[in-house]
Amino acid sequence: MLIEVALKGGLRAWGVVDVSEGYLNQVSRFLWRWLTTTNHKDIGLLYIVTSIYFFLVAGALGMLVRAQLSKPGNTILVGNEYNEAVTMHGLFMLLWFVSPLAFGLANYIVPLQIGARDLAFPRLNALSYWLYLVSGLIALVSFFAPGGTASAGWTLYAPLTSDIYSLGKGLDLVGLAVILFSASVTLGTINFLVTIVKMRAPGMTWARLPMFSWTIVFTVLLMLWAFPTLIAATFLLFLDRNFGTRFYESPLGGSYLWGHLFWFFGHPEVYILLFPALGMIADIVSTFSRRQLFAKHIIVLGLSLGTALSFLVWVHHMFITGIALEIRKIQSFTTAIISVPFEMTVIAMILTLWRGRIWYTTPMLFALGSIFNFIIGGATGVFLSSVPLDIAFRGTYWVVGHFHYIVAGVITFGLMAGLYYWFPKITGRMYNERLGKIHFAIAFTSIHLLYLPWFLLMDMPRRIYDYAPEWATFNLVSTVGALIFGASFLLPLINFTYSLWRGPRASDNPWNAYTLEWLTTSPPPRHNFEGEPMITSDGRVVFIAANGGYSHHVHVEHQTLTPFGIGLGALLFGLGLVYSPTLSTIFNLNVTLLSVVGVIVMVVSLLKWAWNDLLDKFTIPEPKVLEDWPLSGVDKVRSGVWVFLVGDIFLFGTLIGTWLFVRTRSLAWEPGYLSHDITIGLVNTFILFTATYFYLLGYLFIRRGSIAGFMLSMVMALALLVSFLLVKVVEWSHLVSVGYTLATGLQAQLYYTLTGLHGLHVLFGALATAYVIAKALRGGYTREEHKGVVEIGLYLGMVEMIWVFLFPMFYLL
Amino acid sequence: MERFRASLTIYTATWLILVGGAVLEAVFILNRIARWPELFVLGVSGFQASLILLFYMHLRDEPTSVKAMPVVTLLLLIALLASAITSVLACTPYIPG
Numbered sequence: 033m034l035i036e037v038a039l040k041g042g043l044r045a046w047g048v049v050d051v052s053e054g055y056l057n058q059v060s061r062f063l064w065r066w067l068t069t070t071n072h073k074d075i076g077l078l079y080i081v082t083s084i085y086f087f088l089v090a091g092a093l094g095m096l097v098r099a100q101l102s103k104p105g106n107t108i109l110v111g112n113e114y115n116e117a118v119t120m121h122g123l124f125m126l127l128w129f130v131s132p133l134a135f136g137l138a139n140y141i142v143p144l145q146i147g148a149r150d151l152a153f154p155r156l157n158a159l160s161y162w163l164y165l166v167s168g169l170i171a172l173v174s175f176f177a178p179g180g181t182a183s184a185g186w187t188l189y190a191p192l193t194s195d196i197y198s199l200g201k202g203l204d205l206v207g208l209a210v211i212l213f214s215a216s217v218t219l220g221t222i223n224f225l226v227t228i229v230k231m232r233a234p235g236m237t238w239a240r241l242p243m244f245s246w247t248i249v250f251t252v253l254l255m256l257w258a259f260p261t262l263i264a265a266t267f268l269l270f271l272d273r274n275f276g277t278r279f280y281e282s283p284l285g286g287s288y289l290w291g292h293l294f295w296f297f298g299h300p301e302v303y304i305l306l307f308p309a310l311g312m313i314a315d316i317v318s319t320f321s322r323r324q325l326f327a328k329h330i331i332v333l334g335l336s337l338g339t340a341l342s343f344l345v346w347v348h349h350m351f352i353t354g355i356a357l358e359i360r361k362i363q364s365f366t367t368a369i370i371s372v373p374f375e376m377t378v379i380a381m382i383l384t385l386w387r388g389r390i391w392y393t394t395p396m397l398f399a400l401g402s403i404f405n406f407i408i409g410g411a412t413g414v415f416l417s418s419v420p421l422d423i424a425f426r427g428t429y430w431v432v433g434h435f436h437y438i439v440a441g442v443i444t445f446g447l448m449a450g451l452y453y454w455f456p457k458i459t460g461r462m463y464n465e466r467l468g469k470i471h472f473a474i475a476f477t478s479i480h481l482l483y484l485p486w487f488l489l490m491d492m493p494r495r496i497y498d499y500a501p502e503w504a505t506f507n508l509v510s511t512v513g514a515l516i517f518g519a520s521f522l523l524p525l526i527n528f529t530y531s532l533w534r535g536p537r538a539s540d541n542p543w544n545a546y547t548l549e550w551l552t553t554s555p556p557p558r559h560n561f562e563g564e565p566m567i568t569s570d571g572r573v574v575f576i577a578a579n580g581g582y583s584h585h586v587h588v589e590h591q592t593l594t595p596f597g598i599g600l601g602a603l604l605f606g607l608g609l610v611y612s613p614t615l616s617t618i619f620n621l622n623v624t625l626l627s628v629v630g631v632i633v634m635v636v637s638l639l640k641w642a643w644n645d646l647l648d649k650f651t652i653p654e655p656k657v658l659e660d661w662p663l664s665g666v667d668k669v670r671s672g673v674w675v676f677l678v679g680d681i682f683l684f685g686t687l688i689g690t691w692l693f694v695r696t697r698s699l700a701w702e703p704g705y706l707s708h709d710i711t712i713g714l715v716n717t718f719i720l721f722t723a724t725y726f727y728l729l730g731y732l733f734i735r736r737g738s739i740a741g742f743m744l745s746m747v748m749a750l751a752l753l754v755s756f757l758l759v760k761v762v763e764w765s766h767l768v769s770v771g772y773t774l775a776t777g778l779q780a781q782l783y784y785t786l787t788g789l790h791g792l793h794v795l796f797g798a799l800a801t802a803y804v805i806a807k808a809l810r811g812g813y814t815r816e817e818h819k820g821v822v823e824i825g826l827y828l829g830m831v832e833m834i835w836v837f838l839f840p841m842f843y844l845l
Numbered sequence: 846m847e848r849f850r851a852s853l854t855i856y857t858a859t860w861l862i863l864v865g866g867a868v869l870e871a872v873f874i875l876n877r878i879a880r881w882p883e884l885f886v887l888g889v890s891g892f893q894a895s896l897i898l899l900f901y902m903h904l905r906d907e908p909t910s911v912k913a914m915p916v917v918t919l920l921l922l923i924a925l926l927a928s929a930i931t932s933v934l935a936c937t938p939y940i941p942g
């Protein structure tokens with residue numbers, strides 16, 4: 033009964049009401065609506081709600097940790113239980129809460145801010161969301177795996193993650209979850225980058241782009257470079273644990289390898305977490321001081337500097353390893369430098385406040401609190417950039433204090449500010465201002481109670497579940513602070529839920545803000561704007577009546593179940609790793625019924641996706657834009673492919689780097705080893721080069737309008753790609769038959785991993801070519817209209833380019 | 846028509862050089878002609894990769910921003926590899942002896 037009322041309430045709130053319809057009918061319509069949606073506002077909402085759920089999970093874990101630490105000798109969480117809680121608290125907060133909430137808001141707001149109808153690739157956006165949800169669920173489920181979940185700390189340091197120290201399949205589930213999450217992020221990266229570059233309304237120049245959208249640009253650039261490295265690193269971990277490779281277990285520097293790969297991702301990741309929050313704060317500060325942001329172009333410049341530099345500081349997480357002193361010195365310097373752009377940003381915001389007519393609303397208070405916390409968090413970080421100081425502080429509560437001030441004090445405050453700020457726009461209702469201010473007051477006071485003592489505990493090691501009595505007082509204070517801080521987040525939950533139904537109606541622009549999202553209704557119509565927004569040269573916004581071209585009806589037929597299907601398949605696959613009858617075992621990996629079903633569901637969904645494309649079901653006309661520098665002249669899909677290729681090159685770059693890393697430790701390279709059969713290598717090289725050549729010939733033919741030449745070349749290309757794979761199969765089976773297996777050593781492990789992954793890429797290339805042929809058979813390509821052909825060619829080019837390096841690596845050197 | 850011919854010539858020439866490069870690499874390494882095999886191979890592969898990028902992937906026709914993408918990628922990768930390798934070469938704790 034209660035559930036029914038709640039469900040009906042939910043249905044009404046999400047706008048699926050039709051009293052004449054039956055109850056079951058409504059439920060299925062509700063499900064259909066949300067499972068098949070590709071609208072950016074829907075997906076934004078899904079992201080927001082899901083991320084808040086994971087926030088509660090992570091928060092509960094954090095509270096448990098604080099409860100255990102409230103006094104020495106507690107037994108709430110002991111030993112590995114404690115380690116699991118700390119590990120998963122960190123991972124859930126950083127991966128499944130912060131960025132998803134930021135990107136939920138970005139999903140909703142960025143297209144509005146730039147005057148677009150949607151993101152560039154709506155279906156990809158839906159896929160991002162489902163992969164995100166599924167990855168989080170798999171991480172959750174890992175708690176119940178025999179042996180428990182990951183317990184090696186959020187940094188997953190080797191060799192703690194080896195199957196000696198991390199028993200059971202829990203860590204494998206977490207690893208899979210991390211990979212799926214990273215895949216989701218990478219798709220989002222492509223989407224947002226192309227959207228912001230290519231789909232801004234006429235007149236929305238880079239200079240006029242609001243700060244929030246700017247920070248999303250930098251965030252996705254960072255993601256593009258960082259997450260493929262994480263995928264590669266976690267993939268190797270997965271192989272180590274399930275296929276008996278020893279990349280990270282090797283006593284010859286295996287843990288170094290993880291350190292480098294993880295932190296090459298990890299430091300950019302902290303900016304990935306930070307930037308969107310900074311952007312929200314900047315927009316909010318500007319709105320509520322009734323002033324333009326001070327020196328906006330300098331902030332943008334600073335952020336781009338921070339983006340570039342963030343890839344040159346990761347060694348500050350490895351200062352106490354035996355890394356060459358010179359390198360430590362250099363990165364100590366770059367770390368000190370990188371704080372400058374952020375200091376500039378803070379100063380610019382303070383100068384914006386200066387002489388502003390400040391309006392103290394809840395979002396503004398959270399933004400101000402966030403700036404205040406940034407000063408503490410930033411300053412304590414600068415201490416850590418010094419090698420000698422870090423040697424003392426490393427692994428203590430000082431470090432934990434430093435990054436909690438940033439992640440909780442700056443980022444979570446910023447995200448809260450954003451939620452309050454855009455709540456009226458998204459829901460069309462005002463939240464309760466007084467309750468919001470009480471939330472701020474409690475959160476802002478208790479956060480210092482919670483985290484300031486940690487700086488005074490600078491001699492207490494982190495990641496311990498019991499401690500000496502001399503640290504008792506500060507720990508107790510901190511736990512009290514945690515209780516209050518945690519409880520304060522019940523207020524926005526109540527506030528938002530209540531206001532969703534009972535809040536007073538919000539006007540279109542309750543804050544008198546300047547940015548474009550406030551010029552449409554609250555909540556916005558499905559097609560975002562009535563008419564085409566356009567910004568004139570003097571900065572006024574006009575709406576031109578929309579006729580023809582890019583009409584909002586495009587969205588109606590845009591519903592599709594395939595992204596959800598792919599996500600569902602991934603979920604079943606993950607669950608199957610642990611909870612299903614085993615069919616057979618390959619190395620240590622159980623092939624189970626459920627996993628197989630999962631793979632089938634995924635493949636079927638992918639095929640359906642391709643089939644829809646084949647029928648040109650979801651083509652969206654290119655929007656009319658006047659300024660799309662720097663991608664002018666490159667259409668949306670080609671832009672997306674280029675961005676994807678960069679990410680993919682990072683994936684391979686990381687693995688090739690691993691090869692070099694192992695190679696330079698000559699001790700680990702099995703002596704007396706003969707390289708692989710050069711003849712086979714040369715033959716395959718020839719085949720691959722020729723395959724691409726024919727593919728490109730096909731491209732020339734279709735441009736000339738010669739369908740016969742096109743088909744012939746494409747069939748040749750396909751045949752050659754398949755031959756490449758066949759040769760590979762023969763080669764591998766021969767190697768295995770002479771005893772060259774994964775057990776042989778690192779060289780063999782690298783060989784199989786790298787050429788295997790490359791082979792997988794060739795397989796995708798072959799499938800794509802087959803798709804082209806199928807579409808051509810249906811008459812899908814003409815001289816004028818052959819979209820997609822050149823993009824697949826780009827992909828094949830990249831596959832070939834990688835082989836150009838793999839060939840000498842394994843056959844010649 | 847003209848454009849077809851020109852593109853065909855470029856693709857074919859590239860293909861020839863790519864295949865030739867691979868054979869050259871093999872011959873030089875097998876007969877130990879190259880003094881610094883690693884550098885030699887890196888040079889040839891780098892050259893081949895640039896040809897693919899420029900002519901197969903039409904990078905020469907793309908706007909500057911797209912041209913910048915591979916360059917930035919390369920720089921970042923070099924940073925990662927260089928530090929990782931030097932730090933391994935210089936670090937002591939894990940390598941016996």
Ligand code: HEM
Pocket residue numbers: 187302303305306348349367368370371374409410413414415416417418422425426427431434435438439
């Ligand atoms: C701006 C947002 C920032 C975030 C989100 C952030 C986050 C973090 C995190 C998560 C760690 C812990 C790594 C571990 O698990 O051991 C860390 C450590 C560190 N942070 Fe930050 N940080 C930020 C800003 C800064 C700044 C501005 C500096 C310096 C100028 C800095 C310098 C450091 C250093 C040197 C460490 C290494 C400490 C150690 O592990 O020994 N951070 N930071």
Ligand SMILES: [Cu+2]
Pocket residue numbers: 298299302345346348349
């Ligand atoms: Cu860092």
